[in-house]
Amino acid sequence: MSGRGDVSQRPGQRDQAGKNATVTKIGYARVSTHSQHEDSQVDELTAAGCEKIFTDKASGKLARRPQLDACLDYLRPGDTLVITRLSRAMRSLKHMLDLAHKLDERGIHLIVIKQQIDTTSPPGRLVFHILAAIDEFQRELIIEGTHEGLAAARARGRTGGRKRKLSDDQVRLAGQLYDGRQHTVKQIASMLGVDERTVYRELARERERGGSGLAAETDPARRKR
Numbered sequence: 001m002s003g004r005g006d007v008s009q010r011p012g013q014r015d016q017a018g019k020n021a022t023v024t025k026i027g028y029a030r031v032s033t034h035s036q037h038e039d040s041q042v043d044e045l046t047a048a049g050c051e052k053i054f055t056d057k058a059s060g061k062l063a064r065r066p067q068l069d070a071c072l073d074y075l076r077p078g079d080t081l082v083i084t085r086l087s088r089a090m091r092s093l094k095h096m097l098d099l100a101h102k103l104d105e106r107g108i109h110l111i112v113i114k115q116q117i118d119t120t121s122p123p124g125r126l127v128f129h130i131l132a133a134i135d136e137f138q139r140e141l142i143i144e145g146t147h148e149g150l151a152a153a154r155a156r157g158r159t160g161g162r163k164r165k166l167s168d169d170q171v172r173l174a175g176q177l178y179d180g181r182q183h184t185v186k187q188i189a190s191m192l193g194v195d196e197r198t199v200y201r202e203l204a205r206e207r208e209r210g211g212s213g214l215a216a217e218t219d220p221a222r223r224k225r
C-alpha cells in the first residue's frame with residue numbers, strides 16, 4: 001500500500017488533552033521481484049494488528065525501497081513499526097542499528113515477529129543494545145587490524161596507502177632504459193603497461209634512494225619522440 005491518509009484523524013495519536021490513545025501498528029513488507037509473494041508477510045502483519053501495511057517489491061541490498069521511505073515518513077511518535085524479519089527492512093546490521101536509533105529518537109517502537117524483538121519491552125531493547133555493542137566491537141577490531149597491518153608494513157619498508165604499480169625490478173629496468181637514452185618515457189611506460197606519470201614518479205623515487213632514476217635535467221624531446 002502507499003499513501004499517508006489524513007494524519008490528523010489517525011488513531012494512536014495524542015488527543016487535544018495530551019492523553020495517549022491506542023498505539024498504532026504500521027507494517028512493512030518487502031518481497032523479491034522474482035518469485036516471492038507478499039501474502040504470507042501481509043497475513044502475519046495483519047494478524048499482528050497492523051492497520052496499514054506498506055509493501056516494496058525489490059531485490060538486493062542496494063535496491064530502492066520507496067515504500068519503506070513512505071512508511072517511515074508516515075510513522076508518528078507512539079507508533080510501532082512491525083516487520084516479519086529484520087532482513088525485510090534492513091540492508092545490513094549497520095543499517096538496522098541506524099534505523100532503530102532513528103526510530104527511538106522519534107519515539108517509535110519496533111517489533112520483529114520472527115526474531116521476537118519488541119523494543120516496547122526491556123528485553124527487546126536489550127537485544128538492540130547487544131547488537132550495537134557487537135557492531136562497535138567489530139568496528140574497533142577492523143581499526144585495530146588496520147593499524148597493526150600498517151605498522152607491520154612500515155617495519156618491512158612500506159608506508160601503506162596505494163599499492164605500487166611497478167615492482168622494484170620493473171623500476172630498475174625503467175631506470176636502465178631511461179639512462180640508456182634510447183627510449184622516451186612514453187615508450188617505457190607502454191612497455192611496462194603503465195602511464196607516463198607512474199614512470200616519472202617511480203624513477204624520481206628511485207633517484208631519491210640513490211639508484212637509477214631521473215636525471216637532474218630532463219630532455220623535453222624525450223617526451224615527444
